[in-house]
Amino acid sequence: xxxxxxxxxxxxxxxxxxxxxxxxxxxxxxxxxxxxxxxxxxxxxxxxxxxxxxxxxxxxxxxxxxxxxxxxxxxxxxxxxxxxxxxxxxxxxxxxxxxxxxxxxxxxxxxxxxxxxxxxxxxxxxxxxxxxxxxxxxxxxxxxxxxxxxxxxxxxxxxxxxxxxxxxxxxxxxxxxxxxxxxxxxxxxxxxxxxxxxxxxxxxxxxxxxxxxxxxxxxxxxxxxxxxxxxxxxxxxxxxxxxxxxxxxxxxxxxxxxxxxxxxxxxx
Amino acid sequence: xxxxxxxxxxxxxxxxxxxxxxxxxxxxxxxxxxxxxxxxxxxxxxxxxxxxxxxxxxxxxxxxxxxxxxxxxxxxxxxxxxxxxxxxxxxxxxxxxxxxxxxxxxxxxxxxxxxxxxxxxxxxxxxxxxxxxxxxxxxxxxxxxxxxxxxxxxxxxxxxxxxxxxxxxxxxxxxxxxxxxxxxxxxxxxxxxxxxxxxxxxxxxxxxxxxxxxxxxxxxxxxxxxxxxxxxxxxxxxxxxxxxxxxxxxxxxxxxxxxxxxxxxxxxxxxxxxxxxxxxxxxxxxxxxxx
Amino acid sequence: xxxxxxxxxxxxxxxxxxxxxxxxxxxxxxxxxxxxxxxxxxxxxxxxxxxxxxxxxxxxxxxxxxxxxxxxxxxxxxxxxxxxxxxxxxxxxxxxxxxxxxxxxxxxxxxxxxxxxxxxxxxxxxxxxxxxxxxxxxxxxxxxxxxxxxxxxxxxxxxxxxxxxxxxxxxxxxxxxxxxxxxxxxxxxxxxxxxxxxxxxxxxxxxxxxxxxxxxxxxxxxxxxxxxxxxxxxxxxxxxxxxxxxxxxxxxxxxxxxxxxxxxxxx
Numbered sequence: 001x002x003x004x005x006x007x008x009x010x011x012x013x014x015x016x017x018x019x020x021x022x023x024x025x026x027x028x029x030x031x032x033x034x035x036x037x038x039x040x041x042x043x044x045x046x047x048x049x050x051x052x053x054x055x056x057x058x059x060x061x062x063x064x065x066x067x068x069x070x071x072x073x074x075x076x077x078x079x080x081x082x083x084x085x086x087x088x089x090x091x092x093x094x095x096x097x098x099x100x101x102x103x104x105x106x107x108x109x110x111x112x113x114x115x116x117x118x119x120x121x122x123x124x125x126x127x128x129x130x131x132x133x134x135x136x137x138x139x140x141x142x143x144x145x146x147x148x149x150x151x152x153x154x155x156x157x158x159x160x161x162x163x164x165x166x167x168x169x170x171x172x173x174x175x176x177x178x179x180x181x182x183x184x185x186x187x188x189x190x191x192x193x194x195x196x197x198x199x200x201x202x203x204x205x206x207x208x209x210x211x212x213x214x215x216x217x218x219x220x221x222x223x224x225x226x227x228x229x230x231x232x233x234x235x236x237x238x239x240x241x242x243x244x245x246x247x248x249x250x251x252x253x254x255x256x257x258x259x260x261x262x263x264x265x266x267x268x
Numbered sequence: 269x270x271x272x273x274x275x276x277x278x279x280x281x282x283x284x285x286x287x288x289x290x291x292x293x294x295x296x297x298x299x300x301x302x303x304x305x306x307x308x309x310x311x312x313x314x315x316x317x318x319x320x321x322x323x324x325x326x327x328x329x330x331x332x333x334x335x336x337x338x339x340x341x342x343x344x345x346x347x348x349x350x351x352x353x354x355x356x357x358x359x360x361x362x363x364x365x366x367x368x369x370x371x372x373x374x375x376x377x378x379x380x381x382x383x384x385x386x387x388x389x390x391x392x393x394x395x396x397x398x399x400x401x402x403x404x405x406x407x408x409x410x411x412x413x414x415x416x417x418x419x420x421x422x423x424x425x426x427x428x429x430x431x432x433x434x435x436x437x438x439x440x441x442x443x444x445x446x447x448x449x450x451x452x453x454x455x456x457x458x459x460x461x462x463x464x465x466x467x468x469x470x471x472x473x474x475x476x477x478x479x480x481x482x483x484x485x486x487x488x489x490x491x492x493x494x495x496x497x498x499x500x501x502x503x504x505x506x507x508x509x510x511x512x513x514x515x516x517x518x519x520x521x522x523x524x525x526x527x528x529x530x531x532x533x534x535x536x537x538x539x540x541x542x543x544x545x546x547x548x549x550x551x552x553x554x555x556x557x558x559x
Numbered sequence: 560x561x562x563x564x565x566x567x568x569x570x571x572x573x574x575x576x577x578x579x580x581x582x583x584x585x586x587x588x589x590x591x592x593x594x595x596x597x598x599x600x601x602x603x604x605x606x607x608x609x610x611x612x613x614x615x616x617x618x619x620x621x622x623x624x625x626x627x628x629x630x631x632x633x634x635x636x637x638x639x640x641x642x643x644x645x646x647x648x649x650x651x652x653x654x655x656x657x658x659x660x661x662x663x664x665x666x667x668x669x670x671x672x673x674x675x676x677x678x679x680x681x682x683x684x685x686x687x688x689x690x691x692x693x694x695x696x697x698x699x700x701x702x703x704x705x706x707x708x709x710x711x712x713x714x715x716x717x718x719x720x721x722x723x724x725x726x727x728x729x730x731x732x733x734x735x736x737x738x739x740x741x742x743x744x745x746x747x748x749x750x751x752x753x754x755x756x757x758x759x760x761x762x763x764x765x766x767x768x769x770x771x772x773x774x775x776x777x778x779x780x781x782x783x784x785x786x787x788x789x790x791x792x793x794x795x796x797x798x799x800x801x802x803x804x805x806x807x808x809x810x811x812x813x814x815x816x817x818x819x820x821x822x823x824x825x826x
Contacts, residue, residue, distance in 0.1 A: 015384075015385045016385070018389075019385060022385070022386075022389035023389050023392060023393075026390070026393065027393075030393075045412065046412075099304075102308065102309075103308030103312050106309060107309075107312060107313075109529070110525060113483065113525050113532060114524065114528065115483065115487035115524055115528065117403070117487050117490060117491050117494075118487070118490045118491075118494070118501075118505055118520075121508070121509035121517065122505075122521070125331075125509045125514065125517070197399070200401065201401035201404050204401070204404045205491055205494075208406065208495050215404075216404070219404070220495070223407040223411055231407050231411055232408060234404075235405050235407075235408055238401055239405075242400070242401045242404075243399045246399050447664060449648065450656065450662045451679075452623065452648035452649065453621050453648045453649035453655065453656045454649065454652070454655075454676035454679060454680075454723075454724075454727065455649060455651070455652040455676060455679050455680045455727075456679050457679075460679050464667075465664065468664070468667075469666075544707075545665055545668075545707040545708075545709070546665065546709065547709035
């Protein structure tokens with residue numbers, strides 16, 4: 001009953017075939033530009049793609065890459081587990097007391113405003129330059145992300161559904177399981193999805209500031225020696241890891257939220 | 269744009285938006301009298317400050333400082349001008365970076381609107397660029413641009429660009445096809461459509477992008493300063509931490525928090541004024557992005 | 560069809576089939592061999608069951624959508640064939656379109672919405688501004704010029720979208736159930752407003768509705784459309800004198816019989 005959506009352009013189908021070729025061409029152009037930049041600006045400023053690949057190969061063979069990656073991953077994983085569990089659980093507990101939630105509201109808003117990344121030096125001051133400080137740092141980042149997402153999930157519970165089930169004689173426990181959990185679940189997943197890459201880059205940022213191992217340390221160490229190739233190689237490795245984690249997560253998520261027709265609106 | 273990415277961008281920002289509006293309505297239901305909520309909040313504040321004071325007495329001020337120390341130090345730092353100087357430096361990096369990254373991010377979707385093939389070619393690269401952990405590139409920016417303002421601007425810009433771009437792009441894609449058709453029937457040319465339909469329709473989305481990006485901009489500027497700088501609030505935090513001057517660290521953290529909260533309020537106010545044509549139940553909320 | 564010697568608009572053998580969706584061998588036919596003529600200054604109403612393809616028909620006449628087969632003539636000139644690439648929405652502002660939704664731009668005030676077509680066509684001057692003012696007065700919208708659409712009632716928005724099209728004065732106006740989504744009270748008022756405006760400066764109107772009473776009350780002639788695929792299955796000439804008073808229309812002789820006849824044909 002409404003005006004039809006714009007008609008498809010007839011020429012578009014032919015142009016569609018250009019897309020894969022165009023993507024490959026753009027990729028090659030980017031690499032070529034990189035090489036050109038190297039030639040113009042010099043190795044010290046921008047190491048070429050080949051040098052970076054050789055460096056990554058070298059540190060892979062020497063075992064350094066594996067060692068630093070394992071450390072960073074460990075910090076991210078433990079921090080993620082601790083902060084994530086606490087952050088996901090707290091909103092459900094807060095739900096039980098509307099009065100407490102109302103009282104905490106302005107403090108939650110204020111904590112939301114604080115840039116969590118700025119806490120890194122404080123944690124290093126408290127816990128030293130080793131792994132524990134990074135774990136706490138990652139945990140604090142993940143905690144807030146999961147907490148806010150869980151809270152938004154709790155907020156979006158439809159009171160009409162709850163009332164309907166109460167009228168039908170459902171127990172509080174059943175309501176929690178059926179409505180609260182099912183409403184909040186996609187929000188928690190969305191939080192997880194955002195938190196995982198942040199946990200990794202959080203660990204790296206923590207290592208930038210003070211560390212003796214890990215990928216962030218490798219990059220920062222290379223920088224202090226003006227070893228540009230090392231900095232770029234480290235950055236490439238971190239980028240590949242984060243994008244890989246994102247891709248893996250996307251796959252898991254599409255499978256576990258298959259019941260949801262459109263996930264967009266729920267994502268916080 | 270795939271739905272998942274649209275939704276991943278607003279992330280914390282959207283949670284924050286949810287905290288500001290529906291939150292208050294949902295959290296302080298009519299059953300709890302207003303004065304009691306405020307009393308409760310006062311009690312929470314006193315308990316938090318009391319616990320902080322107690323732990324500083326127990327562990328010593330060197331680790332936790334104390335509320336009193338932080339307050340007095342804040343005043344001395346403000347008086348000396350040191351705090352203002354560093355805060356302005358951080359704000360400068362965040363503001364210029366948001367400009368350098370945000371303006372192209374807001375304009376590119378309009379360029380891509382009538383070019384579906386170009387958009388399709390660029391799409392995986394933009395999606396990849398969004399996924400790149402920009403903070404991990406901070407040392408690279410410092411290596412390239414030195415230790416002054418430029419590397420922080422570059423870092424902030426690289427983050428803000430993608431946030432604003434994807435937000436604006438979803439606005440351009442969400443343009444109401446009926447408005448376009450009705451305007452065509454009324455004699456609008458392609459240029460008129462862009463100016464009178466697409467542009468005003470996409471502005472709320474671009475603005476939402478900037479609103480989400482604002483805290484990230486400040487956070488990124490601080491990270492840049494933490495890694496290498498001799499100015500800015502990030503530098504203040506770092507020098508406090510290396511000197512075991514916990515009080516100074518807390519002063520900087522409190523200042524940062526106040527700045528972000530103030531900027532959030534300011535942007536929300538500006539947004540409400542700019543988008544006063546919108547029905548109030550939508551105004552300023554991220555909900556529009558999902559619909 | 561014998562209404563006039565030179566019809567302002569003629570539709571000949573129109574057919575429409577949307578492109579099939581994924582997994583569909585062939586999509587259902589929406590319009591099939593639809594033909595009719597409209598005389599200059601005629602108020603033609605079309606009544607058909609919901610989902611009969613009435614909106615699709617108007618979309619094709621307004622050229623925001625293409626036909627699968629058939630031809631449309633405007634003052635004897637072929638303006639549309641099946642070539643979708645050559646569509647010219649509104650045929651150079653000769654065909655106005657009042658849609659079911661008001662489609663006012665939410666970021667423009669009432670007056671800015673109403674004058675936008677004139678501005679786009681470069682025809683906004685003292686004379687047309689005066690015309691807009693007269694239309695605002697005629698529809699009781701004076702005083703609300705600076706309001707945004709969300710601040711207006713549903714009926715006011717409908718009137719605004721109506722005069723947005725009337726303001727630039729296209730010879731033909733298409734109306735797609737423009738009073739569909741308002742309450743009965745407002746609806747009666749809007750119908751009376753429309754008739755008054757039309758009596759002032761007669762233009763050609765093609766008014767589509769699923770409300771039989773509305774079709775009879777407003778039109779010079781009623782075309783009855785079949786279920787999808789839509790075809791013209793009957794036409795009725797309405798000889799109620801103008802200006803009509805919609806209040807006592809239903810008591811007039813013949814109205815009930817006409818209503819019943821159309822209702823039978825729609826089944």
